Amino acid sequence: GPRWQGTLPGKIAVDFEAPYQFGETGTKDIQAYALHVDASREFPDVKWKPKLFFAYDQASGDKDPNDGESNTFNPLYQSTHTPYGQMDFFRWQNVRNPEIGVQLSATKKLKLTPQADFFWLESKNDSWHNSSGTAVRTKTGGDRNYYVGSELSLRANYDWTKNIKLEGGYAHFFTGGYVKD
Numbered sequence: 001g002p003r004w005q006g007t008l009p010g011k012i013a014v015d016f017e018a019p020y021q022f023g024e025t026g027t028k029d030i031q032a033y034a035l036h037v038d039a040s041r042e043f044p045d046v047k048w049k050p051k052l053f054f055a056y057d058q059a060s061g062d063k064d065p066n067d068g069e070s071n072t073f074n075p076l077y078q079s080t081h082t083p084y085g086q087m088d089f090f091r092w093q094n095v096r097n098p099e100i101g102v103q104l105s106a107t108k109k110l111k112l113t114p115q116a117d118f119f120w121l122e123s124k125n126d127s128w129h130n131s132s133g134t135a136v137r138t139k140t141g142g143d144r145n146y147y148v149g150s151e152l153s154l155r156a157n158y159d160w161t162k163n164i165k166l167e168g169g170y171a172h173f174f175t176g177g178y179v180k181d
Contacts (some may be wrong), residue, residue, distance in 0.1 A: 007064040013040045023074060025033030028096075033058040034071040034092055051103040057084065061094025072126055085117040086171040088131035095129075096120040096146075111161045119148040121178060128178070137179075145177030 001019035010012055021032040038055035059073035075092040083092040084097050101115030110171070121128060124144040128181035153171035160166055 004126065008039075011041060013042075015145045019073075025070065028070045029071050031056075032060045032071050034073045035073070036092075037131055041108070042158070049105040053099075053101055053103070055083065055097075055099040057079075057092060057095065057097045058100075058122060059095050061121060061126030063123050063125060065125060071123070084116075084131070085167055086153040086155060087151055087173055089151070089173060090119055090129045091129050091133060093129040093133065094122050096122055096124040100139045111157045113153075113155045113157070114155050115155070117151045117153075119150065119176070120146045121148060124178075139178070139181065143181060145181050147176035148174040148178045 001017065003015075003017040005013075006016045017034075017036040019034050023030045024089065034039070034054070035058045038053060040051055040053035040120045042051045043049065059075070060071045062070055062072045070176050071094055083099070084092065086098075090097065097117055099115065101113055104112045104114075106112055124146060127138040128148055130136050151171055151173045153169055155167065155169035158166045164167055
């Protein structure tokens, strides 16, 4: 699929990607998609040089596990930590994830990033997948809610030396209707 990076008027940096998967596994046909878009704007003349960012990620999930077609997007070469929250509860698979945050440069070496992520399933008939691809939960019967929950986090990055960088943080997950159901 296509990918584009560029800068829009107002110094807004944008990244866009829209992969599509098709083929067959031997037992099922594959028809899956994903979407990523992020936008950020730096303010270098303001104290702590804030960089505001917004991202949206979406990946298809299987609409009907019994129809002979797999609609679950498979992120073949993805990092197992971030960008879908700090707690590794999600990956680019059966998910809709808007994210908003700000990166603050407290010093030349220390950056602080408060961030909020919100998670919905793309399909209620597919599993919720964590960062390693393991199904966290598959709810097959009864009423199901799309909203899984939200994560608030604070990450600190410190450049100790040119080659040694430290990262630490805290995150909390607030469960949504899918978990409560």
